[in-house]
Amino acid sequence: MEILNKILEKIKEYNTIIIHGHKRPDGDCYGAQFGLKSVIKTSFPEKQVYVVGETSEYVRFVGEMDVISDDTYEGALSIVVDTAIKDRISDSRYTLGKEIIKIDHHIPVDQYGDYIWVDTNFPSCAQMIAYFLRTFNDELSVSREGAVAMYTGIITDTSRFRFRGVSRLTHELAGMLLDFGADVVEIDQHLSKESLEVFKFKGHMLATVKFDDGFVYNVIKREDIEKFGVSDEDAAGTVNLMGGIEGYDVWFLAIEYPTEIRIRLRSSKPEIDKLANMYRGGGHKMASGATLLSFDELPKFLEDLRKFLKENK
Known part of the structure; x- marks a missing residue:
């Protein structure tokens, strides 16, 4: 897909990349944000990559949000994941970035962004990030932590592969994440815990x-x-x-x-x-x-x- 090539091109172009999600984030939002951060940092260690926005105790094991100043956005690339509506984007400073990429799997509402990858055939945004990783597997890789993030995003947004939209591709990408180190038992223990x-x-x-x-x-x-x-x-x-x-x-x-x-x-x-x-x-x-x-x-x-x-x- 042309848009995937353009997204990779932009990731390579920018030294600072800031990844936003939606307000009241869920497992898929965290999975897409932290999964994408890991893909970029693992593949291009010299880049500065930040994840910003609200926190979620439920999936906090996936990663901790970064706290950055407004100056960090100068000359940076903003990427917004898993968010169809502009008003739902967590931390409005995404507009301070030099360019904006939107990656989402919801039915389109607001077509914000300079580059837009929206595909409602994906049951989770984390699966989109995993697909992006696999598409360019000769150039991209991911850490174990990133694999955990994406696997968590996939299983939370599909209710552990129960929802319509889950496909052979979903399971193929989940299997790939297991190969990268995602531990099903460990993730399930985190998600199943309750007070x-x-x-x-x-x-x-x-x-x-x-x-x-x-x-x-x-x-x-x-x-x-x-x-x-x-x-x-x-x-x-x-x-x-x-x-x-x-x-x-x-x-x-x-x-x-x-x-x-x-x-x-x-x-x-x-x-x-x-x-x-x-x-x-x-x-x-x-x-x-x-x-x-x-x-x-x-x-x-x-x-x-x-x-x-x-x-x-």
Whole structure:
């Protein structure tokens, strides 16, 4: 692909490269960021490569964010991964870079960047970085830590190879990362660990699930999060506990934040990204996010979801 050649050309051209991800980063965001950093540093040790943005306790084992000054961006290349919407980019200083590259696997929303590689056929952005590595395997390599990062990104965004979009290529690239030193048991131990607080919160969440016409959902308020002592990230991570119930193809969490209600919307059959687009969101066909201004909008969202499911049986 021409765009892959251009990205490699730009990586070779710049001495300083700064890699951004999205706000409230997940495993795939971390995997793509730290995986790409490792590919560049392993292949071109003389380059200065930084990963910046918000942190995630869940996948902090993958790597630690760098703290850099504004001056670092002078004459630098900014690369933004796993982010379809400009407003969701963590650390707005990416615009200070001399040029910007966008690498993403979400349905396009904002076409920012001087060079854009977007491919929705990839189930994770970390897989895109692994594919980039394999495409230029005569010039590029990666460390064990980078392989761990990318493997973590792939399995978290595919729910351990369970989601639609997983292909032979996904498994081939995962196998390549194992060859580079990614340890499946070690990664699983990190991802499977949870606190007693999270364990108890999961019990509460399952005990209060609400069943509707073809979908299930739950509402998580600030008082719930405070009562159980969990983080917003912990609460959001429980969404797939509601998946797989026979007769209910769609499920979501509505989580109260200080200024808005965030919807984590999932599906096993109908493509729900268009519904998410109606509520200030988007994402993948089977996994999207949306935003309500307040709980006052929830009844309308439920009504639109019922209508959507009737029209998409």
